[in-house]
Amino acid sequence: MKVILLGTGTSQGVPVIGCNCEACTSSNPKDKRLRTSAYIETDGQIILIDTSIDFRQQMLKNKLTDVDNVLYTHHHVDHIYGMDDLRMITQKYDKFIGLYGSEKTLDEMKITFRYVFDEQLIKYKSVPLVKFNAIKNEKFRINKTEITPVECMHGNLKIFGYRINNFAYLTDCSAISDEELKKLEGLKVLVINALRIRPHPTHFNLQQAIEISKRVKPKRTCFTHLTHDILHDKINSTLPKGTELAYDGLEFNL
Numbered sequence: 438m439k440v441i442l443l444g445t446g447t448s449q450g451v452p453v454i455g456c457n458c459e460a461c462t463s464s465n466p467k468d469k470r471l472r473t474s475a476y477i478e479t480d481g482q483i484i485l486i487d488t489s490i491d492f493r494q495q496m497l498k499n500k501l502t503d504v505d506n507v508l509y510t511h512h513h514v515d516h517i518y519g520m521d522d523l524r525m526i527t528q529k530y531d532k533f534i535g536l537y538g539s540e541k542t543l544d545e546m547k548i549t550f551r552y553v554f555d556e557q558l559i560k561y562k563s564v565p566l567v568k569f570n571a572i573k574n575e576k577f578r579i580n581k582t583e584i585t586p587v588e589c590m591h592g593n594l595k596i597f598g599y600r601i602n603n604f605a606y607l608t609d610c611s612a613i614s615d616e617e618l619k620k621l622e623g624l625k626v627l628v629i630n631a632l633r634i635r636p637h638p639t640h641f642n643l644q645q646a647i648e649i650s651k652r653v654k655p656k657r658t659c660f661t662h663l664t665h666d667i668l669h670d671k672i673n674s675t676l677p678k679g680t681e682l683a684y685d686g687l688e689f690n691l
């Protein structure tokens with residue numbers, strides 16, 4: 438299984454428009470963060486986690502050309518707005534792409550993207566051809582791949598992280614129950630959100646994400662959904678062993 442982190446930035450991305458802070462003006466490529474998403478190749482298929490606002494740019498930058506299915510964590514715009522650009526893939530390969538998420542996530546997306554149901558537009562393939570598949574908090578399969586949803590709280594909103602084999606991806610969490618944490622035993626890689634140093638009402642900060650990592654004990658933990666408060670090299674050098682800041686393009690072969 439191959440995983441590429443396509444984006445590791447919080448909702449406004451880094452650099453932030455109009456900001457002159459150290460991270461926003463940094464020349465380190467690891468301080469340039471597109472919005473969060475992950476690309477996974479496994480069992481002969483391509484599964485994306487979220488279609489970030491920067492989806493088009495991410496596909497081009499990583500020279501990627503195809504997606505078979507998308508797992509959605511939740512409906513916030515930084516995670517879904519790139520969905521329209523699946524159109525180029527559904528046109529090119531003349532296929533439908535499966536979209537998976539909680540009922541709430543998909544209901545919200547059906548409002549945001551209501552034009553994808555227009556029969557005339559579907560006929561001319563001028564909308565992304567997608568099939569909505571609502572999932573519950575229980576294991577399911579896409580072809581041969583087993584996927585375990587992991588329910589987390591994002592402020593008051595219930596959202597999903599996902600485990601596939603020995604890899605798990607949790608973004609936009611601010612709390613996770615002991616029961617859900619049990620689903621994360623024996624991981625090689627955990628990607629988890631850590632917004633910034635200061636606390637935030639709807640996201641783990643760095644310290645809280647480190648605490649989760651200590652409980653889960655994956656071989657490697659990478660922090661994502663980072664703001665411009667996080668200057669990569671400066672903060673990365675202070676992190677506990679086995680934990681690190683993620684950056685755009687970080688790849689895992691599992």
Ligand SMILES: [Zn+2]
Pocket residue numbers: 447448513515516609662
């Ligand atoms: Zn987000």
Ligand SMILES: [Zn+2]
Pocket residue numbers: 452453456457458459460461665
């Ligand atoms: Zn800044």
Ligand SMILES: [Zn+2]
Pocket residue numbers: 511513591609
């Ligand atoms: Zn969110």
